[in-house]
Amino acid sequence: MTNPSETQKAGGGLLAGMSPWALAGHALPWAIAIGFFFIAEGYLSFGTQIIIWILFALSLDLALGYAGIVTLGQAAFFGFGAYAAGWFSIHVSPDPILGHLFAIGLTAIVGLISGALILHTTGVTFLMLTLATVLIMFEYANQAKEITGGDDGLQGMKVGPIFGKYEFNLFGHTAYVYSLIVLFIWFVIMWRVVKSPFGRSLDGIRQNARRMRAIGTPVWWRLLAVYTLSAAMAGSAGALSAHATRFVGLSVLSLLTSGIVTVMLILGGTRRLYGAFVGAIVYFVVQDYTAKISPYFWEFIVGGMLIATVLFLEGGLMDLGGIARRQWERLTGKASKP
Amino acid sequence: MSSPVLSVRGLSKSFGALVVAQNIELDLMAGARVGLIGPNGAGKTTFVNLLTGFLRPDAGTIQLDGIAIEGMRPEDRVHRGLARTHQINTLLVEESARDNVAITIAEREKFAWRAIRYSPQWQQCLDEAQARLDEIGIGDVGDRQVRHLPYGKQRLLEIAIALALKPRVLLLDEPAAGVPSSETHVFHKVLDRLPAEIAILIIEHDMDVIFRFAKEIVVLVQGRVLTRGEPAQIAVDPQVRAVYLGRTVV
Numbered sequence: 001m002t003n004p005s006e007t008q009k010a011g012g013g014l015l016a017g018m019s020p021w022a023l024a025g026h027a028l029p030w031a032i033a034i035g036f037f038f039i040a041e042g043y044l045s046f047g048t049q050i051i052i053w054i055l056f057a058l059s060l061d062l063a064l065g066y067a068g069i070v071t072l073g074q075a076a077f078f079g080f081g082a083y084a085a086g087w088f089s090i091h092v093s094p095d096p097i098l099g100h101l102f103a104i105g106l107t108a109i110v111g112l113i114s115g116a117l118i119l120h121t122t123g124v125t126f127l128m129l130t131l132a133t134v135l136i137m138f139e140y141a142n143q144a145k146e147i148t149g150g151d152d153g154l155q156g157m158k159v160g161p162i163f164g165k166y167e168f169n170l171f172g173h174t175a176y177v178y179s180l181i182v183l184f185i186w187f188v189i190m191w192r193v194v195k196s197p198f199g200r201s202l203d204g205i206r207q208n209a210r211r212m213r214a215i216g217t218p219v220w221w222r223l224l225a226v227y228t229l230s231a232a233m234a235g236s237a238g239a240l241s242a243h244a245t246r247f248v249g250l251s252v253l254s255l256l257t258s259g260i261v262t263v264m265l266i267l268g269g270t271r272r273l274y275g276a277f278v279g280a281i282v283y284f285v286v287q288d289y290t291a292k293i294s295p296y297f298w299e300f301i302v303g304g305m306l307i308a309t310v311l312f313l314e315g316g317l318m319d320l321g322g323i324a325r326r327q328w329e330r331l332t333g334k335a336s337k338p
Numbered sequence: 339m340s341s342p343v344l345s346v347r348g349l350s351k352s353f354g355a356l357v358v359a360q361n362i363e364l365d366l367m368a369g370a371r372v373g374l375i376g377p378n379g380a381g382k383t384t385f386v387n388l389l390t391g392f393l394r395p396d397a398g399t400i401q402l403d404g405i406a407i408e409g410m411r412p413e414d415r416v417h418r419g420l421a422r423t424h425q426i427n428t429l430l431v432e433e434s435a436r437d438n439v440a441i442t443i444a445e446r447e448k449f450a451w452r453a454i455r456y457s458p459q460w461q462q463c464l465d466e467a468q469a470r471l472d473e474i475g476i477g478d479v480g481d482r483q484v485r486h487l488p489y490g491k492q493r494l495l496e497i498a499i500a501l502a503l504k505p506r507v508l509l510l511d512e513p514a515a516g517v518p519s520s521e522t523h524v525f526h527k528v529l530d531r532l533p534a535e536i537a538i539l540i541i542e543h544d545m546d547v548i549f550r551f552a553k554e555i556v557v558l559v560q561g562r563v564l565t566r567g568e569p570a571q572i573a574v575d576p577q578v579r580a581v582y583l584g585r586t587v588v
């Protein structure tokens with residue numbers, strides 16, 4: 001018999017009982033992100049954009065990856081958060097943190113209401129309703145020119161210094177660090193949540209909702225809760241985007257935005273936490289490099305990578321790490337750990 | 339005399355023209371051991387689905403401890419003490435056997451809304467889950483992903499999950515269905531050891547099991563209760579032999 005209290009001690013804290021290799025694995029992405037700040041000065045707004053999309057993709061991972069909510073409506077929340085933060089900065093206060101919290105709260109409410117309206121459906125019906133959510137929001141933003149600026153976008157955002165101290169400067173130092181901190185906070189929350197009993201029940205719902213009802217799970221409420229949290233995260237990413245660029249355009253609410261974030265997540269790998277990181281980075285780097293060759297070429301490359309990933313790597317590019325490790329262990333003759 | 343834990347009156351259900359439950363009546367006392375038998379398609383699984391709320395009856399009432407539950411959602415019935423197993427394995431196949439049970443215990447204990455502070459509670463769930471797997475004889479495969487478990491152990495896991503809910507009424511839908519006869523003795527032992535106070539309704543095709551385990555047998559044919567009685571009575575009932583036992587031979 002195995003001893004559960006030995007194998008399952010990880011419950012103690014997020015890092016408790018972790019092997020040095022796993023710890024290093026967790027430290028690496030953050031070390032890279034911090035290192036980037038010091039060595040890639042000219043690329044900080046590029047880096048900020050990647051961080052924002054990582055957060056956006058993480059929000060999708062929570063709903064799509066963990067809870068199995070097949071949605072293409074995530075842009076609705078990203079866009080709503082961006083407009084909310086932009087509107088707040090113009091009409092209420094230029095304080096970015098207040099605006100950010102405002103955007104998160106309001107987007108969570110939008111997630112709660114729209115989720116309550118559509119989460120009783122499943123499958124294609126649900127998918128269509130999420131698409132409709134984006135389309136309605138887009139058209140509303142297009143029409144409501146006094147609030148959103150219509151297709152000119154939201155002009156005249158005023159973004160004050162963070163804590164009254166750190167100005168959003170031209171080189172994007174502040175935006176980068178601020179976005180990275182926000183991402184880190186969300187990442188820790190999400191990590192904690194997906195390993196929690198609540199998160200485990202989402203795993204259960206994804207695998208077999210009927211089983212979960214048979215053990216007393218209020219499936220609809222759980223899905224509504226995670227949909228709301230996912231919306232809040234996406235709204236947070238949208239708010240970061242608004243503050244970092246001091247502009248919100250209609251494209252944040254387009255179906256393409258939903259599509260891109262889905263591609264990133266699938267590319268990197270769902271339910272891997274870092275899949276969103278890998279996916280967003282690969283997407284942007286490939287785009288940046290190949291777009292110089294031809295504006296169409298990069299879409300071709302990304303499309304090809306997506307096909308290869310879904311056909312051969314069940315867990316996205318993140319699977320490559322595991323495959324490489326197994327190969328390494330085979331070559332060095334080390335048996336993989338039990 | 340005490341009142342029944344589960345009480346069913348006039349339960350009816352049709353799928354279009356097909357009548358699958360017709361005016362079914364049933365009382366289960368605490369500690370009851372009732373066998374439900376009948377030919378394939380008689381409506382036995384449908385009856386379990388009606389009791390547990392996965393199907394809505396067209397008519398009739400279901401009371402659990404005197405409280406009408408026929409309008410409740412399945413999950414609310416579970417929290418009131420009604421558990422079931424499935425004729426076709428309904429498991430979380432990507433999870434380990436232990437996590438299947440731990441997730442169940444988290445629901446039972448209402449820990450399952452916990453998202454940030456949970457470590458001691460979750461550890462409790464895991465420990466109890468392992469104990470329950472040990473009890474039913476599959477503790478050695480607690481770590482294995484369910485999809486890689488042998489079929490017979492998956493069937494036992496179905497039962498372990500239902501028991502982890504600490505039910506007062508347990509509905510077993512062909513617990514040993516599909517298990518090779520060389521393994522059925524394991525199920526006999528599990529059935530014998532079920533907590534005495536639980537009221538149990540068991541659907542089972544193996545007549546040896548039914549006659550050993552059940553104190554009362556209900557015979558269902560085309561959604562109707564054909565007859566009911568003690569096993570000895572049922573075994574010699576000519577009607578039953580004609581429609582059902584004729585081919586099994588007692």
Ligand SMILES: Nc1ncnc2c1ncn2[C@@H]1O[C@H](COP(=O)(O)OP(=O)(O)O)[C@@H](O)[C@H]1O
Nearest residue numbers: 353356358376377378379380381382383384385
């Ligand atoms: N959801 C459903 N819709 C339509 N017909 C159904 C449904 N579920 C079961 N049936 C039919 O009801 C009858 C009884 O099925 P079931 O309760 O599974 O029988 P048993 O468990 O006694 O073998 C069968 O003829 C089956 O085909």
Ligand SMILES: [Mg+2]
Nearest residue numbers: 382383384425
């Ligand atoms: Mg059946």
